[in-house]
Amino acid sequence: MDQTTARPLQDRPRSTQDYLGLEARYGADNYKPMDVVLTRGEGVWVWDVDGRRYLDALSAYSAVNQGHCHPRILAAMVEQAGRLTLTSRAFRNDQLGLFYEEICALTRTSAVLPMNSGAEAVESALKVARKWGYQVKGVPENQAEIIVCGDNFHGRTLAIVGFSTDPVSRADFGPFTPGFLVVPYGDAAALQAAITPNTVAILLEPIQGEAGVIIPPDGYLRAVRRLATEHRVIMVLDEIQTGLGRTGRLLAEEHEGVEADLTLVGKALSGGFYPISAVLSNAEIMGVLKPGEHGSTFGGNPLACAVARMALRVLTEEGMIENAAIQGARLLAGLRAIGSPRVRDIRGRGLMLAVELHEHAAPVCEALRKSGVLCKETHENTIRIAPPLVITGEQVDWALERFAAALK
Numbered sequence: 001m002d003q004t005t006a007r008p009l010q011d012r013p014r015s016t017q018d019y020l021g022l023e024a025r026y027g028a029d030n031y032k033p034m035d036v037v038l039t040r041g042e043g044v045w046v047w048d049v050d051g052r053r054y055l056d057a058l059s060a061y062s063a064v065n066q067g068h069c070h071p072r073i074l075a076a077m078v079e080q081a082g083r084l085t086l087t088s089r090a091f092r093n094d095q096l097g098l099f100y101e102e103i104c105a106l107t108r109t110s111a112v113l114p115m116n117s118g119a120e121a122v123e124s125a126l127k128v129a130r131k132w133g134y135q136v137k138g139v140p141e142n143q144a145e146i147i148v149c150g151d152n153f154h155g156r157t158l159a160i161v162g163f164s165t166d167p168v169s170r171a172d173f174g175p176f177t178p179g180f181l182v183v184p185y186g187d188a189a190a191l192q193a194a195i196t197p198n199t200v201a202i203l204l205e206p207i208q209g210e211a212g213v214i215i216p217p218d219g220y221l222r223a224v225r226r227l228a229t230e231h232r233v234i235m236v237l238d239e240i241q242t243g244l245g246r247t248g249r250l251l252a253e254e255h256e257g258v259e260a261d262l263t264l265v266g267k268a269l270s271g272g273f274y275p276i277s278a279v280l281s282n283a284e285i286m287g288v289l290k291p292g293e294h295g296s297t298f299g300g301n302p303l304a305c306a307v308a309r310m311a312l313r314v315l316t317e318e319g320m321i322e323n324a325a326i327q328g329a330r331l332l333a334g335l336r337a338i339g340s341p342r343v344r345d346i347r348g349r350g351l352m353l354a355v356e357l358h359e360h361a362a363p364v365c366e367a368l369r370k371s372g373v374l375c376k377e378t379h380e381n382t383i384r385i386a387p388p389l390v391i392t393g394e395q396v397d398w399a400l401e402r403f404a405a406a407l408k
């Protein structure tokens with residue numbers, strides 16, 4: 001089929017500058033994207049409107065773990081989109097139950113709450129944890145406390161930015177939801193000291209992505225698990241970025257052999273096709289939610305479920321998780337071998353890596369862009385590197401040549 005006649009929106013071609021102008025003229029100014037306008041993607045590659053090709057080393061913050069426009073996810077989405085997209089939860093659909101069954105089997109979960117964005121999954125888990133605290137743990141009314149970690153990133157809604165420690169995320173958005181307490185990340189003793197009889201949950205990331213790929217000390221997640229169990233506190237792991245293969249395991253918690261009580265997934269749950277998130281829980285905790293107490297018009301819709309089912313299937317059937325471990329190790333070793341004096345630290349687990357510089361990272365990201373690699377700095381000095389999990393050894397080596405040139 002002719003690409004142009006098949007496109008429902010008959011846009012005339014415009015230049016990069018035109019698109020930048022439109023965004024500046026009409027858009028909210030809440031992002032500062034790199035000035036590259038992408039129009040097409042396939043696997044690890046994306047193309048801009050001038051036809052230049054780039055290796056995507058960000059993967060939409062790990063939402064496109066399966067690679068851009070994965071053909072099997074695309075086919076599942078198109079097929080479902082032509083059949084049934086939305087029923088609301090007033091009625092049932094024939095994809096939701098199958099999605100439940102498959103994600104539960106894959107993650108050894110017993111109950112699932114489907115939502116849309118990552119932030120919504122976080123909010124939902126906080127609501128569930130509070131309700132559990134009152135109804136099961138017996139915390140006095142409105143006294144529930146939830147512990148979170150410094151430098152956390154859990155999304156952008158009001159409750160969530162209220163317990164962020166990033167001043168830019170919080171400034172002028174108050175007043176905030178009470179009931180949250182911040183402890184330093186990676187410090188089990190601080191967590192222990194913060195727990196009170198009213199503590200209902202500890203919410204944390206297994207690796208802090210937005211903070212700059214901060215990997216906690218060995219044994220930290222096991223210590224959190226032990227404290228949570230000892231004090232009857234729900235361990236909520238936000239695996240929205242670390243989950244679904246990114247770190248070389250299905251879930252990052254597996255690196256320490258622990259199981260959270262509530263696990264949050266999103267981003268790659270759709271392979272980048274559609275906003276889908278979920279709260280995965282053991283039955284006892286999710287059991288506190290009764291009809292009418294929580295919901296979402298689009299949560300659990302058949303299009304989302306069909307896309308998520310295929311996104312999970314390709315992740316496992318096509319060996320992407322194992323590949324993340326293999327190529328992540330190759331990339332980490334290759335980055336370390338560059339040996340640039342401009343580099344302060346290189347760290348990573350699976351294909352979630354970071355190069356921390358002694359200097360600002362934005363100019364290096366700009367140099368990488370010119371050589372065909374798209375990266376985005378996080379904080380001032382850190383380059384986050386997280387290509388799709390379908391990257392090959394050859395593509396890793398191709399990227400490494402460019403990293404070496406940009407860091408020399």
Ligand SMILES: *Cc1c(COP(=O)(O)O)cnc(C)c1O
Pocket residue numbers: 061116117118119120122153154155156205209210238239240241242266267
């Ligand atoms: C991206 C992200 C979120 C928020 O997800 P949205 O879909 O942007 O709301 C929450 N937690 C973590 C760890 C994330 O990386």
